[in-house]
Amino acid sequence: MGAIVWEWLNFGVRWLHVIAGIAWIGSSFYFVHLDLSLKPREGLPKEAYGEAWQVHGGGFYNMVKYLVAPQSMPDELTWFKWEAYTTWLSGAALMVLVYYMGAELYLIDADVLPLPAWAAIALSVGGLALGWLIYDGLCRSPLGRNDTHLALAGFVFLVALAYGFGLVFSGRGAFMQMGALIGTMMVANVFLVIIPNQRKVVAALIAGETPDPTLGAKGKQRSLHNNYLTLPVVFVMIGNHYPLAFATQYAWAILASIIVMGALIRHFFNTMHKTGEMKTWPWFASALLLLLVMFLSALGPKGPLRGTMDAAGPAGPVTFARVEEIVTSRCSMCHAMEPVWDGVVVPPKNVLLETGDEIRLRAHDIAMQAAFTGAMPPGNVTQMTPEERAVLARWFEGGASGQ
Structure with a gap:
């Protein structure tokens, strides 16, 4: 309650x-x-600066300003x-x-x-x-x-x-x-x-x-x-x-x-x-x-993440298993039906990231919040690494495949 x-x-x-x-x-x-x-x-009073006539709501208003x-x-x-x-x-x-x-x-x-x-x-x-x-x-x-x-x-x-x-x-x-x-x-x-x-x-x-x-x-x-x-x-x-x-x-x-x-x-x-x-x-x-x-x-996240995204990312395609591992280990403690992070009682914005289907559904949000920016996790409290953010970015840019 x-x-x-x-x-x-x-x-x-x-x-x-x-x-x-x-x-x-x-x-x-x-x-x-x-x-x-x-x-x-x-004709205005000598202390007056000017006037304006206005119409609103079916009536007329005569506004006079005194400096x-x-x-x-x-x-x-x-x-x-x-x-x-x-x-x-x-x-x-x-x-x-x-x-x-x-x-x-x-x-x-x-x-x-x-x-x-x-x-x-x-x-x-x-x-x-x-x-x-x-x-x-x-x-x-x-x-x-x-x-x-x-x-x-x-x-x-x-x-x-x-x-x-x-x-x-x-x-x-x-x-x-x-x-x-x-x-x-x-x-x-x-x-x-x-x-x-x-x-x-x-x-x-x-x-x-x-x-x-x-x-x-x-x-x-x-x-x-x-x-x-x-x-x-x-x-x-x-x-x-x-x-x-x-x-x-x-x-x-x-x-x-x-x-x-x-x-x-x-x-x-x-x-x-x-x-x-x-x-x-x-x-x-x-x-x-x-x-x-x-x-x-578009130049990437702030702080120690800057300049590391391209170098940290994998050279080839990203497997969904790796993406799922990152999201569930770094994000799902809050984005779950029963969050386990202290002080979080409901999943923020009702976003769930516990299953593969939920992760694929939120691919765009994940990319914006945790790959192209450092907004999530908030304060990077779960210590998501630049390498992990690069994986998420390449997964999204590659079409967010579920394979």
């Missing part, structure tokens, strides 16, 4: 995370679109913050449930760096805190006065962290660590900069003082960062299920490419919302980056 409760707890938190993320991303995208589509006109604040506050004011907070809190809960409580499987890879669970968790938490502090310092430094220079510095910083985390954690762990870090940066922007600055503006207005216009400018800068980082975070959430994204030797470069792709796609939509012009070059550039991602993912 305890295992069933645990599974539903995991599922429930994940569902909440997705719901909150949809709400946060949706409101963020809407307000960026609104901000860029505003147009000034005569600082109106002369008097309305009785009701909606604050958009809980979507961001709930997304981060549920994501943090998932990080604990999956990656910290299952650190030996999902966060640690002894072939990368043999760490005790407590040390890996401490490095993860410390990395999140330090990452935010460095990013926040960059924004507050002289670099923050130039959005382009700050964006370039932030990109280099994220790529360097992605590479560094890959030297510490498993491929899956490093990938999710970067997703957690970017998400932490985004929600900290809301919690520590955007909302406090807005509260200061409101407080000054109520006190009859002139609000500091730099407060709004700083909040807008952080909001713009969140807008351009949203798509890479979504990619990490989805990419966690695709080993070619995180379990190859150039996973850090793949993530760097995705960050640029996400920025290009957002630039396309932001430009279209502001000017109505639909530029095509961001899509061509994104397509080229996607080809680069595919090429990088």
Whole structure:
């Protein structure tokens, strides 16, 4: 009964995370679109920057933006913050449930760096805190006065962290660590900069003082960062299920490419919302980056497996008996009707690899997870060797024969 409760707890938190993320991303995208589509006109209040007319659900909306604040506050004011907070809190809960409580499987890879669970968790938490502090310092430094220079510095910083985390954690762990870090940066922007600055503006207005216009400018800068980082975070959430994204030797470069792709796609939509012009070059550039991602993912697993696959593999055809021996000895302790690995109570994703027929049925999954990448076994806990991965790769490339 305890295992069933645990599974539903995991599922429930994940569902909440997705719901909150949809709400946060949706409101963020809407307000960026609104901000860029505003147009000034005569007759608006002098504090107003511009207005936009919109139609939705059978009704018309007249939206007016004030750069600082109106002369008097309305009785009701909606604050958009809980979507961001709930997304981060549920994501943090998932990080604990999956990656910290299952650190030996999902966060640690002894072939990368043999760490005790407590040390890996401490490095993860410390990395999140330090990452935010460095990013926040960059924004507050002289670099923050130039959005382009700050964006370039932030990109280099994220790529360097992605590479560094890959030297510490498993491929899956490093990938999710970067997703957690970017998400932490985004929600900290809301919690520590955007909302406090807005509260200061409101407080000054109520006190009859002139609000500091730099407060709004700083909040807008952080909001713009969140807008351009949203798509890479979504990619990490989805990419966690695709080993070619995180379990190859150039996973850090793949993530760097995705960050640029996400920025290009957002630039396309932001430009279209502001000017109505639909530029095509961001899509061509994104397509080229996607080809680069595919090429990088084809270069093989990370860590000590790199460069060994071709040399380790057999010269001739692979017998199915050898494949079956590898899979049953390295994989079936979890992928069985009654798993024997401690902490695994049901076969992951209901994948069974106990019989020859089950192995042949899952040939593609085996190749993607354990041959062309090092995603499985998680953290290489069963110590699958490069030679064994090469056998599985050649078996799949040879048609996954059952002979």
